[in-house]
Amino acid sequence: MKKNLLLQLDADPLPSAFDAVVAHDAGADALIARGGVTPADVRGQVYGLLFTRGIPDLKYSAAFVGGSDVAVGEALFTAAKDSFFGPFRVSVMLDSNGCNTTAAAAAAKIRGAMELAGKKVVVLAGTGPVGQRAAGLLAGEGAEVVLTSRRLDRVEAACRAVAERFGVTVGAAEAADAAGTERALAGAQAVLCCGAAGVRLMPEALWSGHPDLLVVADINAVPPLGAEGVEATWDGEERHGKKLFGALGIGGLKMRVHRACLARMFTQNDLVFDAEAIYATARELATS
Structure with missing residues (x-):
């Protein structure tokens, strides 16, 4: 069984410890945390995920965009999605400063x-x-x-x-x-x-x-x-x-949603957890 690997892209100099803890609790076996990331850095980091595993195994790799600056996070999120082509893609989630899950x-x-x-x-x-x-x-x-x-x-x-x-x-x-x-x-x-x-x-x-x-x-x-x-x-x-x-x-629901979205990213390689997708998960969990 392949290990679940999560690439954490954070614009802050030090990647968020909070996001790292939630990632491990959600099933990430290993975390590749990058701090001080700019949009220009993203493609190379994402390619590291795409080209090291065969296409059937890409579902075991995913990317999470965090950090305290939401505007920069959105730019990193866009850059990550723009790095994908054909079947070479991984699931990705944006939650800078907890904006989408909250x-x-x-x-x-x-x-x-x-x-x-x-x-x-x-x-x-x-x-x-x-x-x-x-x-x-x-x-x-x-x-x-x-x-x-x-x-x-x-x-x-x-x-x-x-x-x-x-x-x-x-x-x-x-x-x-x-x-x-x-x-x-x-x-x-x-x-x-x-x-x-x-x-x-x-x-x-x-x-x-x-x-x-x-x-x-x-x-x-x-x-x-x-x-x-x-x-x-x-x-x-x-x-x-x-x-x-x-x-x-x-916040109790927010944390459940955060963990659930991260866990689901390791089930397939083409999920995009933006505000709408995260909200769909929140609606589901709020009634369960």
Whole structure:
């Protein structure tokens, strides 16, 4: 039996220890970790995977793109895919800074708690990689998604990026203060807090007494939490007639999804785990 080999491509000088641990837990027998990788470096590294094993055995090799810089990770991911030709390809996954697995897990939790088609979902502080991906995935389910930021120009740019990447339209709202957040949440059935660690986005009084909200989710695990009154450990806890998901509740699914996608890459040599493919896995695992 061939050993499962994972090539870890990381733009940071030191490859992520977190990604390495998850890779081993997911079934990688050996990890080839490369740090400080640029797009120009990728083809040679991928060719090392392609030309050392026969075509039937390429399913035992795979590539994972990580690192803390999502934009650079996307460039590395594209370079990896562009290195493939004919039957010479291996499965590849992008999850720089956990962007795809976190967004997929959050979206899957919300989807499992309510019907999304035609419902308004607000992604607070959603201009970053996780917020944009979650918005795209939720809009793909038929939700009316609104992104917020403290600056209107920034959130409008993020909405254009979501439209370009996911082919969906999402709305923009400025939420520079509590009043702006309250306006953005008018008529919303779900809210996902995607702000920076330790930044409160929504007081408990706002969501607890909201007449329409059914789901409140928050990816921030560092106090003060994004949604006041939502404990990080909650995974569908019910309070005030709403289902509540904290960062660790979402994170449990995120870790399952991360490991499952890595394990599946060693079953065939042509899987591409982008945001959509990772979300499909999250949807499956969220119901199991």
